[in-house]
Amino acid sequence: MEENILLKQLLRERKLKATSTRLEVLSVISGYNKAIPFSEIQNALHDFDRVTLYRTINSLMKSGIIHKASVGEKETFYAVCSSKCSWDSHNHKHIHFKCSNCKAVTCVQADSAINFAIPGHTINNFEIEATGICVACN
Ligand SMILES: [Zn+2]
Ligand SMILES: [Zn+2]
Numbered sequence: 791m792e793e794n795i796l797l798k799q800l801l802r803e804r805k806l807k808a809t810s811t812r813l814e815v816l817s818v819i820s821g822y823n824k825a826i827p828f829s830e831i832q833n834a835l836h837d838f839d840r841v842t843l844y845r846t847i848n849s850l851m852k853s854g855i856i857h858k859a860s861v862g863e864k865e866t867f868y869a870v871c872s873s874k875c876s877w878d879s880h881n882h883k884h885i886h887f888k889c890s891n892c893k894a895v896t897c898v899q900a901d902s903a904i905n906f907a908i909p910g911h912t913i914n915n916f917e918i919e920a921t922g923i924c925v926a927c928n
């Protein structure tokens with residue numbers, strides 16, 4: 791209940807109507823703790839058809855609520871965005887880490903801010919993928 795209020799607020803902040811479909815999909819993704827593979831979303835919401843799921847996921851992605859977090863996988867992973875993302879742009883400067891042991895994908899922050907410049911360009915968003923052994927498996 792509490793959680794639903796927060797999710798509703800998040801949807802409204804990003805200018806999306808808080809439909810029950812969006813709330814259900816978002817609650818599955820945000821309740822997963824790590825990046826969630828598409829098949830897990832499907833498992834959790836098996837009464838949803840694929841098209842509805844894809845459409846809902848796409849609207850959440852466009853609105854800066856979730857993002858793709860795949861690391862060299864056939865399966866697509868999704869993760870909840872930070873408050874830095876908005877309805878018209880994503881603003882990510884974190885790493886997508888894939889554990890080669892448990893296969894979990896997580897969004898992680900580096901020890902120090904990752905910063906680089908490309909002359910003449912403005913960087914709003916970049917993606918870094920890393921593989922290795924996660925905290926839980928170490
Ligand atoms: Zn984002
Ligand atoms: Zn692991």
Ligand SMILES: [Zn+2]
Nearest residue numbers: 859869886897
């Ligand atoms: Zn991420």
